[in-house]
Amino acid sequence: MDxxxxxxxxxxxxxxxxxxxxxxxxxxxxHGGLPGCGDLITxxxxxxxxHVQRATxxxxxxxxxxxxxxxxxxxxxxxxxxxxxxxxxSTIVELLGEEMVQTRPRCATLGLDAFRAAAQExxxxxxLNSTSGGA
Amino acid sequence: MSSYANPGVLVETDWLANHLADPGLCIVESxxxxxxxxTGHIPGAVKIDxxxxxxxxxxxxxxxxxxxxxxxxxxxxxxxxxxxxxxxRNNWFACYAFWLFQxxxxxxxxxxxxxxxxxxxxxxxxxxxxxxxxxxxxxxxxPDPSIRAFRDQVLAHVQKGGPLVDVRSPGEFxxxxxxMPNYPQEGAxxxGHIPGAxxxxxxxxxxxxxxxxxxxxELRQIYQITHGFKPQDExxxxxxIGERSSHTWFVLTYLLGFSNVRNYDxxxxxxxxxxxxxxxxx
Numbered sequence: 001m002d003x004x005x006x007x008x009x010x011x012x013x014x015x016x017x018x019x020x021x022x023x024x025x026x027x028x029x030x031h032g033g034l035p036g037c038g039d040l041i042t043x044x045x046x047x048x049x050x051h052v053q054r055a056t057x058x059x060x061x062x063x064x065x066x067x068x069x070x071x072x073x074x075x076x077x078x079x080x081x082x083x084x085x086x087x088x089x090s091t092i093v094e095l096l097g098e099e100m101v102q103t104r105p106r107c108a109t110l111g112l113d114a115f116r117a118a119a120q121e122x123x124x125x126x127x128l129n130s131t132s133g134g135a
Numbered sequence: 136m137s138s139y140a141n142p143g144v145l146v147e148t149d150w151l152a153n154h155l156a157d158p159g160l161c162i163v164e165s166x167x168x169x170x171x172x173x174t175g176h177i178p179g180a181v182k183i184d185x186x187x188x189x190x191x192x193x194x195x196x197x198x199x200x201x202x203x204x205x206x207x208x209x210x211x212x213x214x215x216x217x218x219x220x221x222x223x224r225n226n227w228f229a230c231y232a233f234w235l236f237q238x239x240x241x242x243x244x245x246x247x248x249x250x251x252x253x254x255x256x257x258x259x260x261x262x263x264x265x266x267x268x269x270x271x272x273x274x275x276x277x278p279d280p281s282i283r284a285f286r287d288q289v290l291a292h293v294q295k296g297g298p299l300v301d302v303r304s305p306g307e308f309x310x311x312x313x314x315m316p317n318y319p320q321e322g323a324x325x326x327g328h329i330p331g332a333x334x335x336x337x338x339x340x341x342x343x344x345x346x347x348x349x350x351x352x353e354l355r356q357i358y359q360i361t362h363g364f365k366p367q368d369e370x371x372x373x374x375x376i377g378e379r380s381s382h383t384w385f386v387l388t389y390l391l392g393f394s395n396v397r398n399y400d401x402x403x404x405x406x407x408x409x410x411x412x413x414x415x416x417x
Contacts, residue, residue, distance in 0.1 A: 007170075007173060010170065011170065011173065011174060014170070014174070015174075062167065062168040062169065062170070062171075063168050063169065063170035063171060063173075063174065064168075064169055064170055067170075103169055103184075103186075103187055104169050104186070107169070
């Protein structure tokens with residue numbers, strides 16, 4: 001996609017966010033935020049058979065942070081929790097393009113950080129449960 | 136009712152709506168939100184981003200004089216152009232850009248009273264066209280040190296008991312918070328304020344309903360009567376990164392006519408991380 005197509009997509013996700021809702025029963029929930037601009041994202045991951053069944057978010061903030069989180073929720077469905085826990089900046093660069101990510105790197109990666117942290121928290125709880133003999 | 140010290144530095148939305156196509160004007164949108172301009176802007180306005188446009192990409196400082204000249208030339212700004220700034224968040228970054236233009240000696244600068252919020256609330260026209268103007272050959276002046284404070288100057292100011300205004304929220308000032316209320320708490324190693332500073336949050340200068348500046352009498356009541364600052368005081372304003380304090384710098388300098396106000400743009404992200412800097416908590 002060229003810059004204008006990416007911009008159009010980002011603005012569409014900002015104006016019509018996908019999967020923007022609370023999921024209180026989610027397998028893992030993570031609150032993320034940025035001090036520089038006040039962007040807030042809460043990531044909700046619902047996991048079944050170690051794969052993401054549902055990804056939703058709530059939040060408030062700038063265009064890029066909210067659009068990137070929305071775009072990410074569509075990418076996460078069906079991925080293994082391990083792969084979500086290992087996501088890096090390249091995931092968001094593929095969605096937003098390098099220029100947009102370089103412009104506001106922390107805004108662009110806020111959703112990524114929150115979903116990755118949620119996946120890592122899920123895996124940590126899973127390990128704790130397995131070592132304590134829980135379910 | 137008494138008026139502002141420099142009433143001509145503000146333009147009202149009504150006025151701007153009727154002068155959008157005036158020659159000699161350049162309307163500049165400057166927001167915290169990088170893509171807000173791209174969602175629609177005042178017809179004819181160009182965008183200046185506080186971070187990608189105004190900051191040096193390597194070191195923590197503003198763009199150089201020559202880069203500033205290139206920026207203005209690219210935007211079609213001439214030395215005699217009247218530049219009108221507006222933006223989101225009650226004109227924080229509009230005032231920040233205004234301050235930097237002043238730093239490089241541009242003379243004809245104005246702020247749209249109420250900023251982007253008021254323009255939208257009044258259902259005024261919004262454009263999705265991204266204008267470009269014939270380039271110019273802009274010549275900036277050397278930076279004006281009288282409106283900018285650096286950390287060593289702030290330290291010397293503290294040591295001689297000079298007045299400072301901390302425009303952050305009370306929680307940030309007291310040291311209870313390291314950032315604005317409801318914002319994540321990070322960004323500086325220590326919380327508190329610069330010794331001797333008075334806490335006057337920037338928001339006290341604006342009307343909540345439409346983001347316009349409060350009247351001259353209301354502003355005088357806040358800064359001069361309640362807090363005792365005098366127009367001739369050597370005053371330093373600061374916040375966290377210098378944008379909210381640009382707003383207060385603008386209020387004190389242009390609306391109240393203070394003659395010696397400097398903005399400490401290093402602000403708390405510098406002071407609160409600086410090894411050995413004196414800090415007060417309250």
